[in-house]
Amino acid sequence: MSTTAEKPAPKDISYHFSRTAKKRLPSQVKRFYQYFAIPGIGNLAGGLPNPGYFPYDTLEASSALPDRFKPTPNKPVDPPTTELSRATLSDGPSAARVLVPHDSAEPNLLRKIDLTTALQYGTAQGYPPLYSFIREFTQNYLHPNVPYKGGPEVILTCGSTDGFSKALDLFSNIWDEDRDWIREREGLLCEEFAYMNAIQTAKPRGLNVVPVAIDDEGMLAHGKGGLRDVLSSWDKNKGKRPHIMYTVTMGQNPTSGLLSVKRRKEIYAVAQEFDVIILEDDPYWYLQFPSANALSVKAKGKPVSSNFPSDPDHNYNTSSGGRSTGYPFLDSLVPSYLSIDVDGRVLRVDTFSKTVAPGCRLGWITAQPAVVQKIQLITETSTQQPSGFVQSLIAELLLGPSTHGDPGKGGSKDGSGWGIDGWVRWLEGLRGNYERRMQIMANILDEGQYLIQDSPRRSSISQSDADEYQVLHKTQLYDFAYPMAGMFLWMRAHFETHPLFGKVPGPRLSQALWIFMTQKPYLVLLAPGTMFSPTQEIMEEKGWQYYRLCFAAVDDELVEKHSRGTVAAFADFWAIDDVHKIDKLLEDSEAESRMAALEADNSGSFATNPIIC
Amino acid sequence: MSTTAEKPAPKDISYHFSRTAKKRLPSQVKRFYQYFAIPGIGNLAGGLPNPGYFPYDTLEASSALPDRFKPTPNKPVDPPTTELSRATLSDGPSAARVLVPHDSAEPNLLRKIDLTTALQYGTAQGYPPLYSFIREFTQNYLHPNVPYKGGPEVILTCGSTDGFSKALDLFSNIWDEDRDWIREREGLLCEEFAYMNAIQTAKPRGLNVVPVAIDDEGMLAHGKGGLRDVLSSWDKNKGKRPHIMYTVTMGQNPTSGLLSVKRRKEIYAVAQEFDVIILEDDPYWYLQFPSANALSVKAKGKPVSSNFPSDPDHNYNTSSGGRSTGYPFLDSLVPSYLSIDVDGRVLRVDTFSKTVAPGCRLGWITAQPAVVQKIQLITETSTQQPSGFVQSLIAELLLGPSTHGDPGKGGSKDGSGWGIDGWVRWLEGLRGNYERRMQIMANILDEGQYLIQDSPRRSSISQSDADEYQVLHKTQLYDFAYPMAGMFLWMRAHFETHPLFGKVPGPRLSQALWIFMTQKPYLVLLAPGTMFSPTQEIMEEKGWQYYRLCFAAVDDELVEKHSRGTVAAFADFWAIDDVHKIDKLLEDSEAESRMAALEADNSGSFATNPIIC
Structure with a gap:
């Protein structure tokens, strides 16, 4: 470099x-x-209003300490231990008090955090102290090279x-x-x-x-x-x-x-x-998620992608000739x-x-x-500019007060800010928790992706078990890659193995399965692949074959429960061999859609439209 | 109606x-x-993240009570008593504690204020409780007809x-x-x-x-x-x-x-x-500002505009056949x-x-x-959507907690929200304070708008005094209408009465006066009218004749001091009869502009660009 x-x-x-x-x-x-x-x-x-006339004298918050959640190490495949984060939580007071004062005497605008500046008109670049933190984090830690x-x-x-x-x-x-x-x-x-x-x-x-x-x-x-x-x-x-x-x-x-x-x-x-x-x-x-490739090898005998280094200590920054951030987490x-x-x-x-x-x-x-x-x-x-409320509360959490007549308090136990150290540790803790949830969901779905059809009682089993059984009528219900990153698992349903495939068009089967899953006893809502198809062609060609599952929003037990619900629904849906049952599922849905459309026309009422992300 | x-x-x-x-x-x-x-x-x-992973457990604030500031009554011309608001402030604890809890058990989304909802993805209409407050205020109080x-x-x-x-x-x-x-x-x-x-x-x-x-x-x-x-x-x-x-x-x-x-x-x-x-x-x-017309009559013998009712009890809502809001302030x-x-x-x-x-x-x-x-x-x-930090903190201030397992606290002394009553009272208090500042500035500027040139010592005097003197060489330096509303006073400088008018182009005189005011002993910064000229033609034709003065940003004593500084600068500027003095003022300014342009090119440094409103 x-x-x-x-x-x-x-x-x-x-x-x-x-x-x-x-x-x-x-x-x-x-x-x-x-x-x-x-x-x-x-x-x-x-044309500024007078800061003495802002109705807020201080902003405060009770906030987490950076080590509230347990990280997953880069190296081993961490077992999905939901208990770990709880143990950390109950270890002691895991909260700090953040306080943004009305006035700080700090003369340097890059360090001055108070409501007189944060709630006044500001600069389009961002609130100076937060801007400077983000600029430093971005230039030196997120993209150092x-x-x-x-x-x-x-x-x-x-x-x-x-x-x-x-x-x-x-x-x-x-x-x-x-x-x-x-x-x-x-x-x-x-x-x-x-x-x-x-x-x-x-x-x-x-x-x-x-x-x-x-x-x-x-x-x-x-x-x-x-x-x-x-x-x-x-x-x-x-x-x-x-x-x-x-x-x-x-x-x-x-x-x-x-x-x-x-x-x-x-x-x-x-x-x-x-x-x-x-x-x-x-x-x-x-x-x-460093564990995804390893889990994939364990479950399927191959990594999600061979383009990734097998060395768990791989440092992307130094290995490309650049400089290290000093944080193994970021370098990994x-x-x-x-x-x-x-x-x-x-x-x-x-x-x-x-x-x-x-x-x-x-x-x-x-x-x-x-x-x-x-x-x-x-x-x-x-x-x-972004709202000064959020800018000052995050700036104070991360930077804490200056040493010049500043009565503020940051997000650390001693009243200082998290700093880069704390921010990186917080992200590592979040990664740990989301990674464990990914593992819970992916492992359950892996176990349920095959249906054994020659056994007296149909049951869904994992790839490795299926290989062992050596049964002839091993039917694959769906497949997916272990999520290497993010909050989602993307599965492709193998509708071509469904008994009614050919008699019922694929997109209809897909819609019926989606409805089927929302019913008892499965009660689980997946995001249909059609929602992520950027063109009509992709939606029709293959969008209908996919579902997106988010393992991030709900707690571990629910991730487990709903993953099992999904597996059960697949297995039971593949047992449906009567076209009328499919028609029935879709008829109900169409009636409901019409009702929903009518309701949407009823303007004036407050529509609770959660943005799907 | x-x-x-x-x-x-x-x-x-x-x-x-x-x-x-x-x-x-x-x-x-x-x-x-x-x-x-x-x-x-x-x-x-x-695709929502888990609300348990937000680093903020609560948001809190120390906030004003709605009656922190003294209103001006609609009827009389209230004297500019800077003391009143202070007295109210020192009357006792004028602050409340606002608290947005992490979780509220309230089932109604229009009343539920907590971080689980406010910091999650929301609806584009706005955070439901705040949206519903604003909708009610807008439909029933701000625009009831x-x-x-x-x-x-x-x-x-x-x-x-x-x-x-x-x-x-x-x-x-x-x-x-x-x-x-x-x-x-x-x-x-x-x-x-x-x-x-x-x-x-x-x-x-x-x-x-x-x-x-x-x-x-x-x-x-x-x-x-x-x-x-x-x-x-x-x-x-x-x-x-x-x-x-x-x-x-x-x-x-x-x-x-x-x-x-x-x-x-x-x-x-x-x-x-x-x-x-x-x-x-x-x-x-x-x-x-109901007092502006009355002050104008007192100072100039005529109201700012005769299109306004002289009855101080005029109710705009009922007089147009509509319904009253129930608040004399809003109806006025x-x-x-x-x-x-x-x-x-x-x-x-x-x-x-x-x-x-x-x-x-x-x-x-x-x-x-x-x-x-x-x-x-x-x-x-x-x-x-706007930031959930500001939406929840304002919602809690105004609405307060619900009665269903909600540990939140609103902006009133008893922990409830301000409600419409408090919100209207707060606005009335702000109006009072800004109205008094308008009066301070307008009265001082009124007193200084004429220069008496046949007296041995030049001095600026008010219209009524000038009428009394009956002097021949009464020179008008500027004029303005008493501000009927807002945060600004808009003055037109009468450059045509300046001794150098004709020898120096008007726009140059205007720029020189602007620089002159920023120097000792006046030290006052006005917004030049050219900044508010939407076209080049207006800027050249008359934009240069105007200045905008904001009476809102600084405290009463400073409004007074800077208004007096402005008056003194005008009087002294009209005493300049040497073209070279004008040239000198502008030369310095041009050198400074070039320096500033050079500095602006120096990217990478943080530019503190206050947005002028």
């Missing part, structure tokens, strides 16, 4: 900016800022959805078929199965949504339907060749894919060849596209949604400085 | 929606919501800038001169002097920014440059006739104008005639355009920035239901 001085500057990619973004110019107001700094100046120019000169800059957002929406505003032009030539139409590349909220952000802008084939890791660079295939065979009659890509590379939603460094390099090379901007959305980056994680972004063509959106809470509506964008500057201009005329 | 049953429904204005907005369709996911409600269902479908069937709906935003940005996304199409026909270009009407952040939101979209002439109240409906004139004489060679209007009607920024009901009806009639959508942005609606305020919006062509953005704090980044949109529905779809793929 070369030293900073030798790194080349990022490329000028401003020709990729949208027409709107090109017209955004820095505010003229900035030339007045110098006058604000005149000592003793009386400022009648600003970005290969262009000076490294990336950051700007805070109101969460990843906001960040991605701003990125589209920056990099894409709106297109309308009634008005514009088809040759003007721009496109967005995405994984074959994708997080639909992102797709729904792109579609109203008239963007071509262009899926790329995937495997268990994620996007394919080469081969049929892979990135190079899609771009090199692009038909201009469909519009411009896509110049932006939306991708989730760590615990992909819905497939749980984790993209190896090898694959990243392949994809990046194709992106360079065809000049594609990569918009990387990785809310689950710290939820990488597959790094972002930013780590190989020599051109500065990667914009990454991050979020506090999965590390603190979704309700934060807080995240950040990391990209080359010229890109971050434009995002800042977009922010100034839209969200302005 | 007719009963609800007789009111006509709002008009269908969907043909005004942008191409992008028309393509936004409700999420397909909604058809699954019914299944979430199955008793005992195991939800593996959602909206003339269309069913009344308006609300949706929460991340503040007014976010709200306005979404409104533009809904009602305007992006236009680019290199690509599109000029006949496609859409336009945005605004006041002749306007809040530039809104204009800067519109300009990158390629919108024609079309100023309408104003007087001390606000936009003119008729006469030269008035709304009807602009629209009826529209030249299609400049683009489409504008179909949207951005307007601030209560304490307009920068002019402090308050639009009377009479004028509202005139403007609305023209908007109907030319089918214009009105986007009303009124952050200062509760800061209407000039009502929104919504109060006469028979067509449903008004979209109003509101904010908590001036009633709680700007750092909230929290507000709401009020409009006919079909419009709010589209804003909801825009929200789902951008901000998703």
Whole structure:
């Protein structure tokens, strides 16, 4: 790895900016800022309300200590011991008191955390102390080895959805078929199965949504339907060749894919060849599960992917010639596209949604400085800044008070902030808990994926047991890859083995199974694969074969219970050999759908619409 | 006023929606919501993190009681008694403890306030309990007499800038001169002097920014440059006739104008005639100052505007045949355009920035239901929802805990919430304090607006004193209307009376005066009128003649001190009769500007860019 001085500057990619973004110019107001700094100046120019009139005198919180949850070590396959985290919890007081004071006397804005500043109008980059923490974490710990000169800059957002929406505003032009030539139409590349909220952000802008084939890791660079295939065979009659890509590379939603460094390099090379901007959305980056490959070997005799190092001590930072973060946990994680972004063509959106809470509506964008500057201009005329309530409470938790007349309290027992140490330890604890849940679910589903049909009583058994039995009528109900990262397990149902396959169309069988699972005694709700199909073609071709299961939301016992419910439902559904039973399941559902549609029309009532993520 | 049953429904204005907005369709996911409600269902479908893993166990705050500040009565001209609010403050404990618990057992989502719900993914309408409070406040207290069937709906935003940005996304199409026909270009009407952040939101979209002439109240409906004139004489060679209007009607920024009901009806009639959508942005609606007209009569012998009732007990709601809110304070305020919006062509953005704090980044949109529905779809793929931190802390302050196993605490002494009573009382207290500051500033500036030039020692005196002196060389330095509302005083400098006028161009004189004021001994920073000029023409024609002074940000003594500094600077500046002194002032400034520009280029350093509002 070369030293900073030798790194080349990022490329000028401003020709990729949208027409709107090109017209955004820095505010003229900035030339007045110098006058604000005149000592003793009386400022009648600003339009700020008086901070003495804020009804909040302090903000406080009871918060966790960073070691509340037990981590899973990188090395061994940790047994799914639900007890561990509880033991830690009951070890003693695991909470701290965070306090954001009304006024801190600290003169340095990067260290001053108080309500006078946090609840006032602020800067679009983010609340200075939180911005500086995130900037340091991003530049030195999350992406310590970005290969262009000076490294990336950051700007805070109101969460990843906001960040991605701003990125589209920056990099894409709106297109309308009634008005514009088809040759003007721009496109967005995405994984074959994708997080639909992102797709729904792109579609109203008239963007071509262009899926790329995937495997268990994620996007394919080469081969049929892979990135190079899609771009090199692009038909201009469909519009411009896509110049932006939306991708989730760590615990992909819905497939749980984790993209190896090898694959990243392949994809990046194709992106360079065809000049594609990569918009990387990785809310689950710290939820990488070293145990998945090992469990897969144990259960199936092969790893999820052979592109990953078998050495559990593998250090991604030093092994690529870069510098270590000093944290084995961080060094063990597959790094972002930013780590190989020599051109500065990667914009990454991050979020506090999965590390603190979704309700934060807080995240950040990391990209080359010229890109971050434009995002800042977009922010100034839209969200302005994330809420000062969440910014100050998180800043105080992480940074704690300064030493200059600051009555604040941070998230550590001694009143200081968590710091980078605490933040990394917290993430490691979360990883541990989610990893154990992944193991619970995956192990149960592994045991139930085959149906033994020549035994007097049908029963579902695991691959290894099935191999042992050597029975002839071993029927596979579904399969899945052990989740290498994220919050989901993505299963493909083998409807082709169902007794009614051929008599009942696959999509109908799939819908019936979905309904069947929501009924007693199974009572379990899965997300159907059709919900993650970015195009009608994918939905019809194969979307209906898949289901996404989230192991993150509910407690361990429920993960276990519902995983067993899912297995039982599959086994029992495969026993259905009467078409009328399928029809009956779907009829009920259609009646219910009509009712729901009627209810939705009844405006004025409060609709509780949980956002599915 | 007719009963609800007789009111006509709002008009269908969907043909005004942008191409992008028309393509936004409700999420397909909604058809699954019914299944979430199955008793005992195991939800593996959602992608939610586990609420047990949020690092915050409670959120708390020390908060004001609603009566912390002394109100000004509607009737008399209250003397500027800075002491009153202090007395109230020291009366006793004026603070409460707000507590948002981790879990509340309350089953009704409209009353349940806890971190399990507030920090989880939520609904784009807003956090249910806060949404329901705002909806009730808006429908029954803020706009109790909206003339269309069913009344308006609300949706929460991340503040007014976010709200306005979404409104533009809904009602305007992006236009680019290199690509599109000029006949496609859409336009945005605004006041002749306007809040530039809104204009800067519109300009990158390629919108024609079309100023309408104003007087001390606000936009003119008729006469030269008035709304009807602009629209009826529209030249299609400049683009489409504008179909949207951005307007601030209560304490307009920068002019402090308050639009009377009479004028509202005139403007609305023209908007109907030319089918214009009105986007009303009124952050200062509760800061209407009944004393301004009376003070103006006392100082100048005439009211700011004769379009306002002289009866201090005037009830706007009952006098228009509508129903009273039950709060004399609310009934005394000039009502929104919504109060006469028979067509449903008004979209109003509101904010908590001036009633709680700007750092909230929290507000709401009020409009006919079909419009709010589209804003909801825009929200789902951008901000998703305001931060749960601020939503729950404000919800708890206002609503307090429910009676069902809820350990929360609201903002009242007894642990209940402020309720509508407390909220209205809080606003009245804020109005009182800002009104007193307005009086301090306006009275001092009134006293200093004339210079007596035949006295041996130059001195600035008030209008009434000047009338008494009957001196020949009474020179007017500036004038202004007593602010009827808001946070600003808008003054026009009479540069035409300056000794160097004619020798030095007006804009140069103006810039020199602005610099002069920032120097010792005056040390006061005003916002130059050029900053609020929506077009180059207005800036050059008259923007340079104006300054905006904010009386809201600093404490009473500083308002007094800086107002006196401003007066002294004017008097002394008018004594300058040497062109070289003007040149010297501007030379220094140009050198400083160049330095600032150099500093701005130095990226990587944290720029503290206070947003000017």
